[in-house]
Amino acid sequence: PLVRRVVVVAAVLVAGCSLPGREPPSAWVRAADAVCAGHVDEFSNVPGFTDKTLEELQDRELTTGSFVEIERWAGDFLAVGRRVEREVEAIGEPRSPDERRWLELNRENGLALEQVQAAAAARDADGVYAAFERQAELSEEFIELSQELGFRTCGTVVAD
Secondary structure: OHHHHHHOOOOEEEEOOOOOOOOOOHHHHHHHHHHHHHHHHHHHHOOOOOOHHHHHHHHHOOOOHHHHHHHHHHHHHHHHHHHHHHHHHOOOOOOOOHHHHHHHHHHHHHHHHHHHHHHHOOHHHHHHHHHHHHHHHHHHHHHHHHHOOOOOOOOOOOOO
C-alpha cells in the first residue's frame, strides 16, 4: 500500500548493512557513507506522521491538518537531506557510473520530496499522491543501488 511505501521508503538514511559477497565499497562510497552516518540522528528526529494523517493518506481523504503535517515533514526531511547532499558533494565526484547514478537518484529523490511539499502547500491531494508515488519509486531504486555499492548507512530505511 502507498502509505506503507511513503512511511518506509521516503526515509532512506539510517544504519543498516551491505549485502554479503560484494566487493568492498570504494573510497568514495566509504566517504559518502561517513557523511550519512553523521546525520542519522537528524533524520531519525524528523517527526513522522500522526496516526490521523496516516489514516487520511490511506483513505485518500486529506484534511487541512494533514496537508500542513505533510508539508512540514517534507520540509524538515529536505533540510537534513540538503545538508547531507552538500557534504557528499564536497568529498568530490564519484568515479564509477553506478556511484554517479546513486548521486543522481539522490537528487531526483529530493526533487520528488520538493513536489510533495509544494503539492501539500497548495492543498493538492492528487499532487501529493503523485509526488509520493514518484518519490517511493526513486527511493526503491536508490535503496537497491545503495546496497549494491556497499553503503552501510546511506540508503537504508529508517525504522518507523
